[in-house]
Amino acid sequence: MSNIAEIIEPQAKTRSEFIDECKSGKLDSVHAIYRTFASVETTGRFDPELVAVLPKNLKYLAHVGAGYDQVDVKACSERDPPIRVSNTPTAVDNATADTAVFLMLGALRGFNVGMTSLRQNKWRGEPALPLGHDPQGKVLGILGMGGIGRNMMKKCTAFGMKTIYHNRNRLDDDKSGGAQYVSFDELLAQSDVLSLNLPLNNHTRHIISTAEFAKMKKDVVIINTARGAVMDEDALVKALESGQVRSVGLDVFEEEPKIHPGLVANPNVMLVPHLGTWTFETQAAMEEWAMDNLRSAIETGKLKSPVPEQTDL
């Protein structure tokens, strides 16, 4: 990148320092921002307050990640001139779907119970953990049939699962790979394993809560590698305790890195700390993709993968 642009690193260590640094004018020459998922710990969300003070010549924001709920795209679109936002779709698909499959097998088989009892020197536990379930012949329901959902479907087809899906838009047959499109309620009612693969936004926050758990098969297994807040964690803990939901596999949580104590305490819950894309290969692919977005923006005036909300901007 240094052959086409001067690279400047902000010095701020907190959100208020970052706001002050922006307001000071020191960053006014910045044309494009490269933004990581972890940078939220320093700056907080790119919400309207922050977007309002971003450097005045800023035109592009390349986010390193497929999910960009940390960025208020509406506020970016409404700036004059607008800030164009990009993410890194596709690059994340394999590693995130692999994580979802790991969580699904673990939740179906009760591996967490076995792994915990073994480490407590209690072999299969006392009493022994109940028999698990095979994925073969089960119905996988995917909510949000995008890059990760479709990748997961391919992997689960190899396990002998049948896939149904619900998406904002019904997909062409070549894209859906033979999976059956169903309504949201049919998805809830028919899935043996429900995988959440949709973005977090105002329409999808708590899209799965008490009313939705009640529409699911008793003993359903739920996998969430999307964002914690697409599911209501308090309601989930209650649904697990009542046995409405048999087990869950979670990579993401409502208030990361805080975890609901009811989830930690429940042995039927498979938990990993947001490791979806945590591999050398995928981190490198995401960084390269975000760099390509910046390179394309600087050289051609167009981002390689603008976020869907801004495709018409």
Ligand SMILES: NC(=O)c1ccc[n+]([C@@H]2O[C@H](COP(=O)([O-])OP(=O)(O)OC[C@H]3O[C@@H](n4cnc5c(N)ncnc54)[C@H](O)[C@@H]3O)[C@@H](O)[C@H]2O)c1
């Ligand atoms: N755990 C991780 O490390 C990790 C890694 C990458 C992505 N993610 C999360 O996974 C999400 C999905 O990623 P992706 O790359 O597959 O995104 P994508 O944009 O390719 O697919 C998302 C799909 O969800 C659909 N959708 C949107 N709103 C919907 C709604 N209300 N109901 C039904 N479907 C809806 C969209 O039409 C799209 O097909 C991301 O938004 C991100 O938050 C997590």
